[in-house]
Amino acid sequence: MDVASLLARRRMTRSFDGSPVDPAWLRGACETALLAPTAGHSAGVTLSVVGHERVDEYLAVATDPTWRARSSRYPGWSRAGALVLVSSRVSAYLERYAEPDKADAGLSERDAWPVPYWHGDAAMATMALLLLIEEAGLAAGLWGAFRNVEAVRHWAGLADDELFATVFVGRPDGHDRPSASLDRPVPTRAERVRRIG
Numbered sequence: 001m002d003v004a005s006l007l008a009r010r011r012m013t014r015s016f017d018g019s020p021v022d023p024a025w026l027r028g029a030c031e032t033a034l035l036a037p038t039a040g041h042s043a044g045v046t047l048s049v050v051g052h053e054r055v056d057e058y059l060a061v062a063t064d065p066t067w068r069a070r071s072s073r074y075p076g077w078s079r080a081g082a083l084v085l086v087s088s089r090v091s092a093y094l095e096r097y098a099e100p101d102k103a104d105a106g107l108s109e110r111d112a113w114p115v116p117y118w119h120g121d122a123a124m125a126t127m128a129l130l131l132l133i134e135e136a137g138l139a140a141g142l143w144g145a146f147r148n149v150e151a152v153r154h155w156a157g158l159a160d161d162e163l164f165a166t167v168f169v170g171r172p173d174g175h176d177r178p179s180a181s182l183d184r185p186v187p188t189r190a191e192r193v194r195r196i197g
């Protein structure tokens, strides 16, 4: 399937059927996803695979009992066949951009970055992984990093990394309800492509 078709077909899935995802396949897909661009060849992104048997453990750390009791989507997420935690090591970028060929950029201090390239790299690798998952006939859902982030980092042993997102991977069970976000009126894709001059 060509890239345009994969992009058109890919949609976030939030309810899985509980079957495991082959860990060897997922590890290989993660390695392939890391062919994505990386600023200054910093290679600061890490993809951490969590097997099917530890999805519940992750959710116990990443969420709280109130959310689990109230969320109608929690059971569907908990049936994911595997997870991938996407993180990046900020120091890899600070060190790379302090090297002689990059020093003129003035980016050797964290606060100097108008756009943190480590998040850009993490997003690029994430998108590549989403397309590989789609190509394999599997499905994925994504959580941004906003809840219990420190606890997840600690649990995953990501001492020096910033968490970017968690990718839930699996097979849809057909009970997905589209996100309410999709009902929002937003500019069309055509309106978001513009020409300057």
Ligand SMILES: Cc1cc2nc3c(=O)[nH]c(=O)nc-3n(C[C@H](O)[C@H](O)[C@H](O)COP(=O)(O)O)c2cc1C
Pocket: 010, 011, 012, 013, 014, 141, 142, 143, 144, 145, 165, 179, 181, 182
């Ligand atoms: C950075 C980022 C964070 C996201 N966080 C969440 C999340 O926490 N929970 C969720 O259900 N979806 C999350 N999403 C998925 C979006 O809601 C979804 O991509 C959007 O509604 C468009 O739907 P589509 O990807 O199926 O086209 C996130 C997506 C991105 C790019």
